[in-house]
Amino acid sequence: MEKSRQKYLFKWLRSQQKPIKKELNLNILLATLSSLILVAQTWLLASLLHALIIEHSARSALIPQFIGLFICFALRAGILYIREKIGFKCGQKLRNFIRRQILEKIHAVGPAVINGKSAGSWATLMLEQVENLHNFYARYLPQQMLSVIVPCVILIAVFPLNWAAGLIMLLTAPLVPVFMILVGIAAADKSQRNMDTLAKLSAQFLDRLRGLETLRLFDRTSEQTRHIEQATEDFRKTTMDVLKMAFLSSAVLEFFTSISIAVMAVYFGFSYLGQIEFGQLSAGMTLFVGFFCLILAPEFYQPLRDLGAYYHDRSAAIGAADAIVNFLDTETASQxxxxxxxxxxxxxxxxxxxxxxxxxxxxxxxxxxxxxxxxxxxxxxxxxxxxxxxxxxxxxxxxxxxxxxxxxxxxxxxxxxxxxxxxxIAWVGQNPLLLHGSILDNLLLGDIQATQAEIDAALQRANAKEFTDKLGLNSEIKDGGLGVSVGQAQRLAVARALLRKGSLLLLDEPTASLDAQSENQVLQALNAIDHAHTTLMITHRIEDLKHSDxxxxxxxxxxxxxxxxxxxxxxxxxxxxxxxxxxxxx
Missing domain, CATH: 3.40.50.300 (P-loop containing nucleotide triphosphate hydrolases)
Structure with missing residues (x-):
């Protein structure tokens, strides 16, 4: 993927955060508060160690510091819990927001675009690829801000005590994001390839599953099984490539972080041995200063390490966003x-x-x-x-x-x-859509407003009242129209078209898949539609053609x-x- 495309997708991802702006700001505020508590906690811990080891103070005199230390631990744990909850809510809210955009776009583009891809591809777009955006909003975006705020807070606390320790942190900090970006560029391409392979696998699997009966009749199950095995193997390889990049990123970050902490430890070691004398300020080179700086050193790099770990989530989000943005940017006739x-x-x-x-x-x-x-x-x-x-x-x-x-x-x-x-517009097609729900729900699909008398009249005109009286309007229809026959479903579709009271009735071979008896019943219902509608019918039936204007x-x-x-x-x-x-x- 080109760098310009990656920048555009990253900008798009950031632009989607408006619905969760308050939650993100709260998350960052709590994390900043946690970093301040961390400095206070480290101060108390270093003071306790200095008092116990150097000053040999009585433990009873240090009880307030111990209590303060445990309070700091409890506060940071509580803040971490709240931040995790907020992060999850942010990701969940954004996923719902983006899925609504996709559904609205699907509604806008219509069947001409939808039929251009397999159902498996749309399922991957709506589920897997949107799911891959979760950690970008739940973890990466807040961490991006914290990787600047937390190190600054720690530097402000360290520099007044020992400027050399602060300088070591300041000079070694850029190494982490530099190598993180280098690894992340390759990770974005791997993630996109992984998403494309998953979409292909989903499409193949669902299409083969739908045509399983035909494949068995023509004895092609073994061949299609090999195709799915190959697609699965391709997906395994791309997944392993993504994991390799993630582990490589973590290893690189851990290496440079360890080197940076080791440099600081060597500095303090030689300082205590009297070999190094620069960097000390008014506080001097006490055990307190050494402990305080060394304890904060890992915490200084931790936000950068977390950002490096979450950089993989950024790469995955960019890879997933590529397909989402391509679809959302599709121009529709209504635009x-x-x-x-x-x-x-x-x-x-x-x-x-x-x-x-x-x-x-x-x-x-x-x-x-x-x-x-x-x-x-x-x-x-x-x-x-x-x-x-x-x-x-x-x-x-x-x-x-x-x-x-x-x-x-x-x-x-x-x-x-x-x-x-x-x-x-009222529509009756070859295979009418009946959703999971009651017969009444399907009759009123599309926010149709109708009284009971109007419903009864429409069912009567559609030759459907006979079976709806037996089943009841509250009778459940399951997914795929299970619960009624094909002819009954078609007559319910005609009744729904009558209830819509549209000015244009579009009929797409409404009797193509029916037997003779059901066909006659549906045609009687359609012929009962008066000239209050303009009717356009795709048909090959000679009787329909003879009665057309x-x-x-x-x-x-x-x-x-x-x-x-x-x-x-x-x-x-x-x-x-x-x-x-x-x-x-x-």
Whole structure:
């Protein structure tokens, strides 16, 4: 990873700390207080040793110092406990904050971007990579400040007693962060590679798990097992590389810290032997001064050592932030809008002129499209797979940018309030989403406000009331729609679309995965929808096409025919599709 990219990611990580600014400041304040108590504790300890060894004072006379020493120990332990609690809360709060940003972005980009990655990759992004940010906020950021504050407090306490000891600390202190940075640069690359490998492993494992039945039928389980084993081995290697860097960092820091403390110990040893006489101030070279400086020496380097240990957390956070920031920086179709309000009556009028759907990367997905869907009309969209039907749907939903013109009730969609527009859309797809919860919860999904009478009427029109009366609206639906059949789930989706009371109804082959009986029930429900909605349906069923007010025929990203069924069925590409359909049925 380039240094400029690392700096940008580090700046982004720091910019996210606003929600926990108070907690971070409190953490630093408590740590500063702990360092002051540490100086007082060391002073008491050095005084006790000097009094017992040199002055041979009675132990009874030193009871206040002993009591003060234990109070200092207790206070520092209590402060450490509180700091750990605050650090955990900081990390937890930031993880939730960043996960909310990711979820909001997922909601904004829509299926066009989401389908570009496997579910395992999204799971890794939301869980593992966000989790790797915890210690950056819980430990590294507070320690970054403390690595300056605590040494300064100790230097202020040491210099008045022995300037040579203070000078040794001051000159050797930069060695720790210099080598810490050198090791940390390599650690960031290792952490990023580790995250990429984990995302790949997660994606492969989940995809293979979903397709396990197919793999068994085609006798490919052994081959896929080898692929997962190879991905697991790659992840093991990258993890070990990260651990190597972490241990190398700790070893380097411990080495230079030990050298620095040893230099100070040698200085005091030769001073007591009378070989060195510089550095002494008014206090002289007493046992108290030696003990005080030598006891504080490890504590002087400890914040720098902790920062070095947590520098690995910084590297891991930068590696994880790379994927998070790449996703959060993805431009969505709604970011260019001016939030102009569309005037909604009941059904909406849609007109397009030279409309070109664009991919998230800005590449054209269709040819220029020109069409009009009048208010209250039923329009069918026909074409083979890859013709551009889904891309057109995603443009209408506001999930893809476009070139040209697309007007809703005379307002350009690229300038409209996309959130208000989506509230006017009801959707029924091939595989309707039913979440874990009751039937009622799923009917009112999307903050739908409806009375009991409206719910009963929608279920009646969707041919769903018969089974909902048996099961009860409070009947639980489990993950994956378990608890109702596919046909029942589709009729619940139709009822939900009716309750939404939208101006535009989008149907994406809503009967594609149903048996004949369920298909007829769902179609009866859809035919019961009056012309208060403008309806656009992707379908290949001849009966649906016959009852449509107009048909848009797409081929290789362009609309090649428009009109009613009777006109189009006589010649052209639509007639070819009908002939193929009839041959397939026969």
């Amino acid at each position: 260019r809008r001016q939030n102009i309000q569309i005037l909604y009556k009941s059904a909406v009028d849609i007109s397009a002129e030279n409309l070109v759907a664009l991919s998230p990367q800005g590449k054209p997905l269709t040819q220029p499209l020109t069409f009009r869907i009048p208010a209250g009309s039923h329009t069918a969209l026909v074409g083979q797979s890859g013709a551009g039907k889904t891309s057109l749907m995603n443009v209408l939903l506001g999930f893809l940018n476009y070139e040209g013109s697309l007007k809703i009730n005379g307002v350009e969609l690229s300038q409209a309030d996309i959130a208000a527009w989506r509230r006017q 107009q048909i848009l025929v797409m081929r290789q990203g362009q609309i090649v025919q428009q009109g009613r069924f009777e006109e189009l069925s006589r010649q052209g590409y639509f007639a070819e599709l009908l002939n193929r359909r009839n041959q397939d049925i026969q």
